[in-house]
Amino acid sequence: MIRQDSIHPLLLLDVVHILRSAGCVYAEDEAQLMTAAFEGAELEDMVSRRASGIPLEQLLGWAEFCGIRVTVGPGVFVPRRRTELLVEQAASLQIETVVDICCGSGAVGAALASAHPGIELHCTDVDPVALEFARVNVEPLGGQVHEGDLYAALPLNLRGNVDVVVANAPYVPTDEIGSMPSEARNHEPRVALDGGVDGLAVQRRVAADASRWLVPGGHLLIETSALQAPETASLVRDAGFDTRVVRSNEIDATVVLGTCGVGR
Secondary structure, X not given: OOOHHHOOHHHHHHHHHHXXXXXXXXXXXXXXXXXXXXXHHHHHXXXXXXXXXXXXXXXXXXXXXXXXXXEOOOOOOOOOHHHHHHHHHHHOOOOOEEEEEOOOOOHHHHHHHHHOOOOEXXXXXXXXXXXXXXXXXXXXXXXXXXXXXXXXXXXXXXXXXXXXXXEOOOOEOHHHHHHOOHHHHHHOOHHHOEOOOXXXXXXXXXXXXXXXXXXXXXXXXXXEOOOOHHHHHHHHHHOOEEEEEXXXXXXXXXXXXXXXXXXO
């Protein structure tokens, strides 16, 4: 909690006004965070950059996610609160070995490792910028980071030995990226957003190969949208999984959970 008496009231009000005028929905909260983190000319610069649309988390250098601070910065996807449902569902399972596919900053993997100390965690992504942040976030927790395309990045000895695969793969249809908030479309990597023509291209690939890496009875969890959930569930089912959809209206989050048949 930031003490109100530690902040110059006029400075705080000025920052709130600038951010509100720029369309920041949570101007008051953001102003408190920025005035606590920066001062003087640096504060003026950061407020100007935030008003131009740069994500607050990239300016601060961290994002709050599942009760932990995840290190982020320019050019990396900022974890959303809705992805906490993906972590919550995975954390409720019996897990020893976890793979975080399309890990970005490693937020999901880091949250799972924090909830389950001692798990074997492997994170993969194709974006070298994101992986630099993933290493900062997961390696201190014992996780390993691998650069490469989905499962191709993983050590072969993991095949058939993974309990849970989690994937916040990109699922925005290509034609809809232009209508996303400028914070995302202008300041986050397109590879973390673009899910192809129908938004499901990467999800299909994640689902198609997942059973080769999972133990019998293992689980695949994919974040998706409420609109796309039936299609995501269908492609996970077509890959041989028993499937169900989990929804949280409170945080506008949807996860498809698939379970490998024990007799596969």
